[in-house]
Amino acid sequence: MESECPIDAELGNEISELLKPPSPAKVEEYLNRLIKTSTRQCHGITVKHNGDLGKGVYADSDLEGDELLLKDQMLVGLQHSSNKIECLVCSFCFCFVGSVELQIGRRLYLQEMGVSANCCQTDYSSDDEEEEDEEMGQRGSSSSGYKGKVPLPKGIAHSLMNGELKLPYSDKFSMPPAVPCPGGCGEAYYCSKLCAESDWNSSHSLLCTGEKSESISREALVKFIQHANETNDIFLLAAKVVASTILNYRKLKVTQSEGDNKPSVSGSPYLSLLLEAWKPISVGHKRRWWDCVALPIDVESSDEAAFRMQIRELAFTSLQLLKAAIFDEECKPIFSLEIYGHIIGMFELNNLDLVVASPVEDYFLYIDDLPDPIKKEVEEITRPFLDALGDDYSVCCQGTAFYPLQSCMNHSCSPNAKAFKREEDRDGQATIIALKPIFKGEEVTISYVDEDIPFEERQALLADYGFRCRCPRCLEEEP
């Protein structure tokens, strides 16, 4: 039996208002204002509707091959839980923080502790070192995290992490110091007070599990996060959207009450404010998650209905947990399953991988490039750390994010642009570079998948994005 969400039944009109796609003119106006007025680097592009594929990005001047077209700031993003063990990054802009020593020491320390993907919370300032060391001794080399790696003597990783040990030449790869979350969760770290404040104001104040959390129940929040980590971290991204809509709404309400404009009361009180707060999400291409998610290959088509029902139930459970943690009566419609399902569906259809290269990799490459005999001397110190990290010493920050402008780019199997990080792109922004000259008026397309694979394989991968490709190359290659 399908679970019923009472808010869906109660607030049907408000939910339809929120899900009604804004007119193409409004969408274009909103997105082109982002291009023109934000701090994003955008060059020679505009967003337009072309009828057939909805909206797309077009060149509004002649562009050269290799030219930077866009550095898009994410609307929301997250680092995958499993990756949090490997890299310590700013929870807002996703650049690496701390030092080479902290990055390596922390990772080896967590490896020694046998910390798993779902429980990677560490308090660097813990007074309980003895207890921790004991634990390290007990679990040490027997931990599964050490398979194929050469463990360091006890205590070394901890000293490296705490800055008691310095590695040669590490100051050439300096990073901003890690600023802990002001809410005291011990989970989020930032590269600056500005990033900490920006994250706090955009969503973290509601989603922080620390003592200064503005959620209604920290216990409920912990349960919600645990459920997301155990099932699908897309729920954490959806929670950021819900939280940022509530916080936007509250800011708009304060601004309005300071002025003379009283909010219009139509249906639910303050609906017009909620619609305004929801605007950044309203322009995203979306469908219900359980309707658009691709059927996994191990699910028979005869089991499709049951599979989709199961996905819906999962979203329902997650929503109930989130509701217990951050519910706001005035923003009630966004706690409906219909809205939650569309938010997650938007991620399913538009998400881009968030990848930031690791300075730890740069560090070891630098050491490898040193001239002899310095290299030999230095390697005597660094080799044990490299051996302890194993083959995956260079793991980059990995996550997923929604980028408002990049997500307007349609796919082509012969794209004229690509998402490509350059040496200087060391944060979570999406970088789009032209692959060849693009003429004014031409559509800018990127490939969502590896375009060098055969037709049917491309279509199978694109099914994950909820469509069958109709680019000129596919129309030609279609059997």
Ligand SMILES: C[S@@+](CC[C@H](N)C(=O)[O-])C[C@H]1O[C@@H](n2cnc3c(N)ncnc32)[C@H](O)[C@@H]1O
């Ligand atoms: C990331 S969005 C791109 C922007 C989208 N056109 C819009 O209106 O928001 C991806 C969606 O655009 C459509 N799309 C993009 N490229 C396509 C292609 N080559 N063939 C068919 N549909 C495409 C599909 O509906 C897909 O789910």
